[in-house]
Each structure stands twice: as structure tokens, then as C-alpha cells.
Amino acid sequence: MLAARFAPDTRTAVRHTAALLAGAVALIYLLIGLQVMTVIDNPGDQAAFALPAAVVFGGLAGLLAVTDRRVVWGAAAVFVGLVILMYFGVAPRRSPQYETWGIALRLLQVPLVAMLGYLAVRPRTG
Numbered sequence: 001m002l003a004a005r006f007a008p009d010t011r012t013a014v015r016h017t018a019a020l021l022a023g024a025v026a027l028i029y030l031l032i033g034l035q036v037m038t039v040i041d042n043p044g045d046q047a048a049f050a051l052p053a054a055v056v057f058g059g060l061a062g063l064l065a066v067t068d069r070r071v072v073w074g075a076a077a078v079f080v081g082l083v084i085l086m087y088f089g090v091a092p093r094r095s096p097q098y099e100t101w102g103i104a105l106r107l108l109q110v111p112l113v114a115m116l117g118y119l120a121v122r123p124r125t126g
Contacts, residue, residue, distance in 0.1 A: 016064070024108055025105060068119070087106060
């Protein structure tokens with residue numbers, strides 16, 4: 001009984017924490033896209049991947065803040081997981097291979113995937 005009573009609050013806390021992480025990821029991508037931060041040798045190419053990523057992660061942050069849909073969180077977890085894998089797949093073919101902001105983004109995205117997975121798998125109660 002006690003666990004069921006606290007489950008909605010826990011779920012909301014996880015959702016809102018995930019929204020903050022997604023928002024932080026969006027902000028970093030925005031700064032990369034606007035070339036405030038440089039992550040690759042040719043900064044002119046940064047906007048092509050970073051600005052769309054900023055929009056997607058910003059949208060995810062907004063969704064996490066206002067709604068709770070398990071199917072959406074499952075799809076988002078798969079998407080963010082693929083973004084992480086793509087980074088490590090592409091990194092060996094670019095210069096520099098790994099950079100501080102790229103690793104920092106992954107350090108935010110890994111717990112985001114875990115939280116999205118929790119939200120996707122764990123049924124809502126109450």
C-alpha cells in the first residue's frame with residue numbers, strides 16, 4: 001500500500017528530472033549549433049546536426065514536463081539510445097574523435113535513457 005501511495009510522486013519526480021536533463025542536452029546542442037562551443041574541426045558543419053538535435057531534445061523536455069505517455073517514453077528511450085550509439089559509431093571517422101562536449105552530452109543522455117526506460121516500463125498507478 002505504501003509503495004502504491006508514493007509511486008505517482010516518484011514517477012513525477014523521475015519525469016521532471018528527465019525533463020531537466022533533456023533541457024540541458026537541448027541547451028548544449030543549441031550552443032554547439034550557434035557555434036558558441038566548437039566540437040569539430042570545421043565549426044561550420046556543427047549547425048547541421050546540432051540545431052535539429054536542440055529542437056528534438058527541447059521538444060522532449062517540453063513533453064516530459066507536461067504529459068505522461070508510456071509509448072512516447074519508450075520511443076524516446078530508443079531514440080536517445082540510438083543517438084548515443086551513433087556518436088560512438090561516427091566518432092572514429094571524424095576529427096577530433098571525442099571531445100569534451102560530446103562526452104558531456106553522453107553523460108547526460110545515459111541517465112536520460114534510464115529514466116525514459118523507467119517511465120516506459122513502469123505502469124502509472126492511481
